[in-house]
Structure formats: structure tokens, C-alpha cells
Amino acid sequence: MHYGKYIRSAAWRNNPARLAELVASGGRCRTCNGAAPEVQLQVHHRTYARLGAEIVGDLTTLCMECHRVITDLLRRRSYGLRSPKFSDVVSTISPSGPLRDPTRTIPGFDLLGAMK
Ligand SMILES: [Zn+2]
Numbered sequence: 001m002h003y004g005k006y007i008r009s010a011a012w013r014n015n016p017a018r019l020a021e022l023v024a025s026g027g028r029c030r031t032c033n034g035a036a037p038e039v040q041l042q043v044h045h046r047t048y049a050r051l052g053a054e055i056v057g058d059l060t061t062l063c064m065e066c067h068r069v070i071t072d073l074l075r076r077r078s079y080g081l082r083s084p085k086f087s088d089v090v091s092t093i094s095p096s097g098p099l100r101d102p103t104r105t106i107p108g109f110d111l112l113g114a115m116k
Helices: 003-007 016-024 064-079
Strands: 041-045 059-063
Touching: 016 041, 016 059, 041 064, 059 064
Parallel strands: none
Antiparallel strands: 041 059
């Protein structure tokens, strides 16, 4: 199932588990307790194990801001410790040098943190 297509579909909008979660939350964000129209409510997938056939416990109501923050945290937790398979970003910090205060020089190291 294509996640993006599903989330934009009538099947997701009318999903019984999604609608039940919105009712069960009282129409409020489960994190900050914000309610429409002050916040835009969204339904977050706690798991994708049953994507397209979700049950109520798979979902939780969040406002758009809490949804963004929680998704960011979960992605950092999931992907933060993995080594990239490739990278097109050049590091500007010498990986062999010590952590340093860029406003000071350290005896024996140049301005980029490399040993002299
Ligand atoms: Zn919130």
C-alpha cells in the first residue's frame, strides 16, 4: 500500500478506527489537549502493522504541531544511530579532531581541529 495515496484517500478519511479515535479523544490533541479550531487535528499512526486495516489502538489524535514534533522524535530515534549508505554532504568538521570551541585555538591543532 502506498502510504501517501492512502493518507489522501476517502478510505483513510472514513476509516472506522480513525473516526473512533477522534471521538474517543474528545476532539482534542492527546498531547497538548488543544482542540479545533485553535489547532488542526490529525490522527497519528502509532504502528503501521495494519496500514489500511487499522484498529483503534494503532492510532492517536494529535494536533498538527504535536504530530510534527513526535514524528521528528520517532524518526530521530529510529534513524539517528544508523550509518548512512551514502552521503552527498561533505563534513566541515574534522572527524579525527577533538570537539573544540571555534573561538579558541588548541595548542597542537590547527583552526579546523586537525593535528599540526
Ligand atoms: Zn498538540
